[in-house]
Every structure is written in structure tokens, then in C-alpha cells.
Amino acid sequence: MRDVCIAGIGQIAVGEHWDRSLRDMAVDAVVSALNDAQVERPQMLFVGNMLSGQLSLQENLGALVADYAGLRGIEAFKIEAACASAAAALRLAYLAVAGGMCDVAVACGVEKMTESRSDRVTTALATAADAVYEAEQGVSFVALNALLMQRYMHQYGYRREDFGGFAVNAHANAAGNPWAMFQRPITPEQFATARLIAAPISLLDSAGIGDGAAAVVVMPADLAGQPPRKPVRIRASASATDAVALHDRRDPLVLDAAALSAGRAYAEAGVGPQDVDLFELHDAFTIMSALSIEACGLAPRGHGVGLAKEGAIALHAAHPMSTMGGLKARGHPVGATGLYQVVEACLQLRGEAGVNQIKGASLAMTQNIGGSGANVFTHILERCW
Amino acid sequence: MRDVCIAGIGQIAVGEHWDRSLRDMAVDAVVSALNDAQVERPQMLFVGNMLSGQLSLQENLGALVADYAGLRGIEAFKIEAACASAAAALRLAYLAVAGGMCDVAVACGVEKMTESRSDRVTTALATAADAVYEAEQGVSFVALNALLMQRYMHQYGYRREDFGGFAVNAHANAAGNPWAMFQRPITPEQFATARLIAAPISLLDSAGIGDGAAAVVVMPADLAGQPPRKPVRIRASASATDAVALHDRRDPLVLDAAALSAGRAYAEAGVGPQDVDLFELHDAFTIMSALSIEACGLAPRGHGVGLAKEGAIALHAAHPMSTMGGLKARGHPVGATGLYQVVEACLQLRGEAGVNQIKGASLAMTQNIGGSGANVFTHILERCW
Numbered sequence: 001m002r003d004v005c006i007a008g009i010g011q012i013a014v015g016e017h018w019d020r021s022l023r024d025m026a027v028d029a030v031v032s033a034l035n036d037a038q039v040e041r042p043q044m045l046f047v048g049n050m051l052s053g054q055l056s057l058q059e060n061l062g063a064l065v066a067d068y069a070g071l072r073g074i075e076a077f078k079i080e081a082a083c084a085s086a087a088a089a090l091r092l093a094y095l096a097v098a099g100g101m102c103d104v105a106v107a108c109g110v111e112k113m114t115e116s117r118s119d120r121v122t123t124a125l126a127t128a129a130d131a132v133y134e135a136e137q138g139v140s141f142v143a144l145n146a147l148l149m150q151r152y153m154h155q156y157g158y159r160r161e162d163f164g165g166f167a168v169n170a171h172a173n174a175a176g177n178p179w180a181m182f183q184r185p186i187t188p189e190q191f192a193t194a195r196l197i198a199a200p201i202s203l204l205d206s207a208g209i210g211d212g213a214a215a216v217v218v219m220p221a222d223l224a225g226q227p228p229r230k231p232v233r234i235r236a237s238a239s240a241t242d243a244v245a246l247h248d249r250r251d252p253l254v255l256d257a258a259a260l261s262a263g264r265a266y267a268e269a270g271v272g273p274q275d276v277d278l279f280e281l282h283d284a285f286t287i288m289s290a291l292s293i294e295a296c297g298l299a300p301r302g303h304g305v306g307l308a309k310e311g312a313i314a315l316h317a318a319h320p321m322s323t324m325g326g327l328k329a330r331g332h333p334v335g336a337t338g339l340y341q342v343v344e345a346c347l348q349l350r351g352e353a354g355v356n357q358i359k360g361a362s363l364a365m366t367q368n369i370g371g372s373g374a375n376v377f378t379h380i381l382e383r384c385w
Numbered sequence: 386m387r388d389v390c391i392a393g394i395g396q397i398a399v400g401e402h403w404d405r406s407l408r409d410m411a412v413d414a415v416v417s418a419l420n421d422a423q424v425e426r427p428q429m430l431f432v433g434n435m436l437s438g439q440l441s442l443q444e445n446l447g448a449l450v451a452d453y454a455g456l457r458g459i460e461a462f463k464i465e466a467a468c469a470s471a472a473a474a475l476r477l478a479y480l481a482v483a484g485g486m487c488d489v490a491v492a493c494g495v496e497k498m499t500e501s502r503s504d505r506v507t508t509a510l511a512t513a514a515d516a517v518y519e520a521e522q523g524v525s526f527v528a529l530n531a532l533l534m535q536r537y538m539h540q541y542g543y544r545r546e547d548f549g550g551f552a553v554n555a556h557a558n559a560a561g562n563p564w565a566m567f568q569r570p571i572t573p574e575q576f577a578t579a580r581l582i583a584a585p586i587s588l589l590d591s592a593g594i595g596d597g598a599a600a601v602v603v604m605p606a607d608l609a610g611q612p613p614r615k616p617v618r619i620r621a622s623a624s625a626t627d628a629v630a631l632h633d634r635r636d637p638l639v640l641d642a643a644a645l646s647a648g649r650a651y652a653e654a655g656v657g658p659q660d661v662d663l664f665e666l667h668d669a670f671t672i673m674s675a676l677s678i679e680a681c682g683l684a685p686r687g688h689g690v691g692l693a694k695e696g697a698i699a700l701h702a703a704h705p706m707s708t709m710g711g712l713k714a715r716g717h718p719v720g721a722t723g724l725y726q727v728v729e730a731c732l733q734l735r736g737e738a739g740v741n742q743i744k745g746a747s748l749a750m751t752q753n754i755g756g757s758g759a760n761v762f763t764h765i766l767e768r769c770w
Contacts, residue, residue: 001485001486021517023517050438050444051438052512053435053436053438053439053465053509053512054438054439056516057508057511057512057516057520057521058512058515058516058517059435059465059467059512059513060465060466060467060512060513060514060629060755060756060759060760061465062465062466062473062626062760063466063467063626063627063628063629063642063755063756063759063760064515064629064759066626067626067627067628067629067633067759071626072626072627072628073625073626073627073641073642073645074625074626075476075624075625075626076466076626076760077464077465077466077473077476077477078464078465078466079462079463079464079465080438080444080445080446080447080462080463080464080465081445081447081448081461081462081463082444082445082448088447088462091460091462092462092477092480095477095480095481095484095486096480096484098484098486099480099481099483099484099485099486100386100484100485101386101480101483101484123442124438126442127437127438127442127443127444127445128444128445129445130443130449131441131442131443132406132408132443135442136442239460240458240459240460241447241448241451241452241456241457241458241459241460241461242448242452242457242458243448243452243457244445244448244449244452248452256458257448257458260458370445370448371445371448374445374448374449374452375445375447375448375461
């Protein structure tokens with residue numbers, strides 16, 4: 001197994017891109033990443049995407065993106081793992097390069113959501129849940145997360161407002177990220193009085209959907225480490241699955257797959273949760289943030305919310321999270337999100353995070369969650385230049 | 386890079402499975418393959434599927450199938466490459482095992498098509514084409530193949546009836562395959578007078594859609610080669626892409642991606658087209674068979690049809706093809722097809738093909754085509770026990 005680096009990164013701003021097609025967005029991200037890595041032609045392309053078939057009537061996305069990126073002929077695949085599709089694409093690019101099966105792979109995540117009617121998007125997102133035992137019974141994806149949040153509040157004695165710290169932190173950080181969809185702060189009061197979507201989840205508990213694409217170039221460390229690149233080493237790449245339906249879980253308030261994939265990542269990297277300088281977590285809903293933090297061992301059960309409440313996740317606090325705005329405020333183009341997280345972690349490790357820069361950041365963790373905890377990918381990244 | 390074997394195979398009969406859900410079918414195939422390989426728990430699962438989001442409103446298929454197969458916790462991914470999704474899943478399982486990133490991987494292909502209205506299926510299948518420049522203009526997937534067939538007939542001077550050899554051969558072979566959807570022969574006369582779907586393509590040029598699932602267990606050769614297994618060595622695994630839209634191709638009658646992936650496979654295996662004892666080709670339409678044969682070097686340009694016309698593709702002729710019925714008569718559950726091809730090739734190499742057994746078969750080739758030639762996967766398999 002070879003040491004593997006991210007040799008180049010690319011992203012487009014998350015937003016409503018009426019002037020850019022699905023393929024155009026993906027191509028922009030891929031070409032940016034290739035330019036950043038100063039590589040002309042990768043051998044493999046892994047396109048993470050969840051909804052192109054349902055919302056854009058476009059499958060065969062691997063070949064399409066490869067061709068429009070000027071890479072006709074290379075190997076290309078579309079990878080789907082619900083909201084974790086992009087991190088799944090990175091995981092496979094990593095496998096190919098670490099195993100010596102290719103020298104240059106690109107992982108790209110892309111999603112086009114805002115052109116479709118909102119009811120179609122809601123239906124499409126519910127395909128991340130169990131179609132037969134959840135979605136078909138009328139439970140939307142937001143409603144599933146609302147059930148989790150309700151249970152969490154009941155079991156541990158929290159109120160809705162206690163979750164505000166996650167959203168306030170994310171929006172504060174997005175204000176400094178030119179690629180973020182919502183570059184403006186919010187107040188705890190705004191959070192407390194936000195419109196309810198599916199009680200107890202409000203508009204400000206929820207990540208906004210958007211259009212976007214992000215990409216990275218993956219290379220073996222010995223090839224990536226040439227100036228003027230700023231390679232970021234992939235210290236660990238791990239994933240794990242759980243039941244898709246909530247009622248099939250061992251315990252609905254424990255994300256077993258997140259714990260398993262984080263545990264595998266820690267073991268692979270030889271580090272623990274306290275060694276991580278920043279954590280790009282899957283804050284699609286505030287409840288997911290709390291559960292992810294607990295699964296990763298950054299807080300005990302029932303105390304994930306506490307970290308945000310106490311301000312411990314702010315940029316210059318003990319455990320910086322969502323440092324460029326997170327899913328909540330950078331925006332959540334679902335099949336692209338996992339690579340936005342990785343690109344943002346790379347910006348921090350490369351010292352290119354602008355006003356959001358965490359001084360001396362050398363170790364970052366990203367966690368991308370597919371469904372309400374069904375397929376979870378954890379990556380640990382390290383500055384190595 | 387390690388030598389890699391297929392240590393176990395599983396499939397369910399292709400058909401209209403009103404009593405079996407998408408997940409049930411996938412689980413049946415995966416469990417059969419694991420039992421055949423005498424393996425309890427793989428580390429990775431790659432699920433090839435094209436249409437589950439559109440037709441079954443179910444994504445997150447990797448985690449879902451892993452859980453229902455009793456494999457909760459393992460790594461799992463859904464892979465999409467249009468009609469080549471299943472071979473793409475095998476390609477990735479191969480990469481993971483050959484590169485030493487895991488010791489036991491399962492590749493599964495599954496598709497559920499017959500529960501949906503036919504207009505929905507037609508729309509869904511068209512997502513294999515270019516959504517903007519082809520499908521949105523009203524061209525269905527069958528129509529794209531009809532354009533190719535028309536052009537082929539015009540350029541090389543063939544008539545519709547000349548393509549009949551492919552379908553007659555496929556149906557003759559399906560009669561001996563208990564897993565095939567159409568286990569009955571057809572005559573050249575039936576072919577010549579079949580109802581037109583999109584001229585010049587008739588019902589009997591076209592593979593029937595169906596529900597189905599097939600799976601294989603992939604292991605390193607040194608672990609797979611223990612009795613009582615009958616491991617089949619993967620001598621080559623290769624893929625390549627081309628433009629998705631026909632009008633973007635260098636030459637519409639040359640499948641560049643098929644030629645490229647076959648060329649890569651031949652080079653990797655150190656063999657040529659004449660060394661192959663049987664060829665499971667992508668006979669979704671008779672025109673695809675002709676173009677695939679030419680791309681693989683089994684006949685010169687414009688002569689692919691000739692092979693079928695002369696009877697050279699029959700079971701005991703020079704170049705046996707579609708030996709268990711092919712897509713045409715075994716049935717074509719699109720995202721599962723690539724692994725049906727591989728399972729059937731393994732049956733031949735293991736001497737388990739029943740009345741369709743090709744005596745002494747030791748080298749087999751499979752080619753799975755995504756879209757009308759956009760993403761093509763070629764595998765060369767060898768008996769090794």
C-alpha cells in the first residue's frame with residue numbers, strides 16, 4: 001500500500017446556478033483540480049452523485065464528465081452512497097491509487113438540485129431512506145431527522161434552542177468563505193424563532209440544498225510531492241455501513257457506521273479524536289452534528305450538543321468544526337458535499353483558508369454521512385509540505 | 386498487483402419477479418455467491434445498478450443490500466455506468482483486491498424494471514444517453530441504436546434480415562439456460578417478420594428488459610484456490626470511455642471505447658481475439674453485437690454481421706457467443722447484465738454450463754457496454770483449477 005496525497009483541489013461556489021448545467025459544473029471542478037495539481041490526464045475519474053438520474057434525467061455520468069472535461073477514453077465511474085456519494089468517490093480513488101492500480105485519479109462530486117420543483121427534490125432526497133419501510137409510508141428525509149432530534153431532546157433533556165450553536169458557528173464561518181451559499185451570520189435569536197420545517201427541525205437546523213461541484217486529484221505521495229504543489233496526505237480513508245431504516249438500528253441515537261468508520265480511520269492514522277485540528281462534519285441537520293461528534297469520540301453520548309453550546313467548535317476554540325460554513329451555510333449539494341468538506345480541509349491544511357485560517361492546522365478530519373447514518377466515510381488528512 | 390480470482394458465483398433467473406423486491410433479488414444473488422465461495426463475510430460490496438433511484442425510488446443501495454445480506458458494517462458502494470453498471474462494479478472489486486486493499490470483495494448487479502410502466506422505463510433508459518443533446522430532443526435509447534443500425538445497413542449494404550443470426554443464436558442457447566427469461570428458440574423467418582420498434586430495429590433485434598441480480602466473490606488467487614472451490618482467474622479487467630452522444634463520436638460506426646477496453650484487456654492478458662474460447666458480448670441490440678465484434682477485432686469493419694450470418698458464433702463453431710442466451714434471450718436487467726455475462730462465462734469455464742457446455746473452454750471474454758458505446762468494460766477470464 002502506497003502513501004497517497006491530494007495533489008490538487010477544485011470547487012465552484014455553491015448556489016443556484018441557472019447558467020450552468022450539471023456537466024458544466026463538474027467539468028469546472030475537475031479542470032480546476034487538474035490545473036491545481038498541474039496534471040493533464042488522469043487515468044481514472046470517480047464521479048460522486050446522488051440525484052442526476054432523478055432530477056436531470058442523466059445517468060452515465062462518469063463517461064459524460066470525462067468527455068466534457070477533455071478526458072475522453074479514461075476510465076470513469078459514477079458512485080452513489082446517498083449524501084455521502086462524493087466521499088465514496090474519494091474512497092475509491094484512494095483505493096485505486098494506494099493499491100498501485102493507477103497513478104493519477106480524480107474524485108469529483110456534483111449535484112444539480114435547484115432547477116427542480118421542491119416536491120421533486122423532497123421525493124428524490126427520500127431515496128436516501130428505506131423506500132419500502134420509510135419513504136413509502138410518507139416519511140420525508142427531514143422527518144426522519146426530526147424523529148431523531150425529538151428522541152435526542154427527550155432522552156437527554158435538551159430544548160430546540162440548545163442546537164443553535166451549530167448553525168450560528170456554521171454561518172459565522174461561511175461569512176468568510178467566498179464559495180459558500182449563505183455568506184452571512186445568524187444570531188441565536190434568529191435560530192430560536194426560525195420557521196419549523198418538521199418539528200423540532202427548523203429552517204436553520206437544516207442545510208440548504210444547492211448546485212455545486214468539487215474535485216480533488218489523488219496521487220501517490222512520491223509523485224505528488226513535487227513543487228509547486230502543496231500536497232495533503234491522506235492519513236486515513238475508511239467507511240462503514242449500518243441499516244438504512246432507523247427502526248432497524250441497534251440504537252437510533254448511536255450512529256454505529258460513523259463510529260465504526262471513525263474508529264477505522266483513527267486506527268489507520270494512528271491518532272485519536274483529540275489530535276485533530278479541525279473537523280468538517282456532516283451538519284446536514286443539527287442533530288446529525290451532535291450524533292456525529294459523539295460517534296467520533298469528541299464528546300460522550302448525549303453531550304455532542306454541549307460542544308456547540310459552549311462555543312468549543314468555533315474557529316479558534318478547542319475543536320473547530322464546519323470551518324468554511326459546513327453543509328449548513330456553505331450549502332449542501334448532496335452528492336458533492338463530501339468533496340467540499342475535503343477541499344475545505346485541504347484549504348486549511350495548505351494555509352489558504354483566508355480569514356477563516358486556523359493557525360498551524362496540520363491534521364484535519366472529514367466525515368460524510370449517507371442517509372441518516374447508513375453509509376459513513378471518514379478521512380483524516382495531513383499537511384505534508 | 387496480485388492475481389485475482391472469482392471464487393464464487395450467484396444468480397437468480399431473469400424474469401418478471403412480482404414477488405421479489407429489488408433488495409431481495411440482490412440479497413439472493415449475493416448470498417448465493419458467498420455460499421458458492423464458502424465465504425461468510427466480505428470486506429467490501431460493490432452494487433452495480435442503473436435505475437433504482439428512478440424506478441424504485443431507492444438509492445443508498447450499497448448500505449441497503451449489505452444490511453439485508455447480513456453484512457451490516459462492511460464497506461458498500463453503488464456503482465453506475467448505465468447498462469455497464471455491473472461490470473463496473475466488478476472492475477472496482479477487482480481493483481480493490483488486486484491492489485491488496487481488501488481480501489474478499491463482492492460485486493453484485495441488480496435491476497428491477499418490470500414493476501414500472503413502460504413509458505417510465507423508456508424515459509429511465511434514455512438517461513444512458515445525453516440528456517441535453519439526445520434524450521431531451523425526443524430520441525429514445527432504442528432510436529439511437531436504430532440510427533446506428535440504419536447507418537450500418539446503408540454504409541455496408543446489409544438488409545434487416547442479415548442481423549437475424551445474432552437473435553436466432555441467442556434464443557437457441559437460452560433454451561438450455563434455466564436462468565434465462567426466454568427459454569425458447571426463434572426462427573430466421575420469425576426474426577424477419579417481427580414487429581418493428583424503431584425502424585430498422587424490431588422486437589427480435591432487442592434484448593428484453595427484466596428483473597434480475599447476479600453476483601461474484603472476488604479474492605486473491607492464493608486465497609481463492611482452495612478446494613472445493615472452482616476459482617476462475619481474472620486475466621484482464623479493463624475499461625474505457627467515449628463521448629456519450631452519438632454525434633460527438635469520431636465515427637458513429639466505430640465503438641472506440643470498446644476497442645480501447647478490449648485492447649487494454651488483450652494486452653493485460655497477453656492474448657488476442659483468436660485465443661478466446663467464448664465471448665459474452667453486449668447484444669442489447671443486434672447492431673451492438675456487430676459493432677462490439679468489430680471493435681474487439683473478431684471481424685473487420687463491416688463484417689461483424691457476417692460472423693452471425695455464417696453461423697460462426699454458434700455454441701460449437703469457431704467463435705461461440707451469447708452462450709447462455711445473451712442479453713437478447715437471457716434477458717437484460719440493465720444494471721445487472723454485466724455480472725450475468727461474467728457468471729455465465731464462469732459456468733462455462735467451470736464446466737457447469739449444462740447442455741450448453743463448450744467442451745474444453747478455458748478462456749472467456751465478456752464485454753459490457755454502457756450507453757450506445759460510452760463506457761465499456763472488458764474482462765478476460767480463465768479456468769485455473
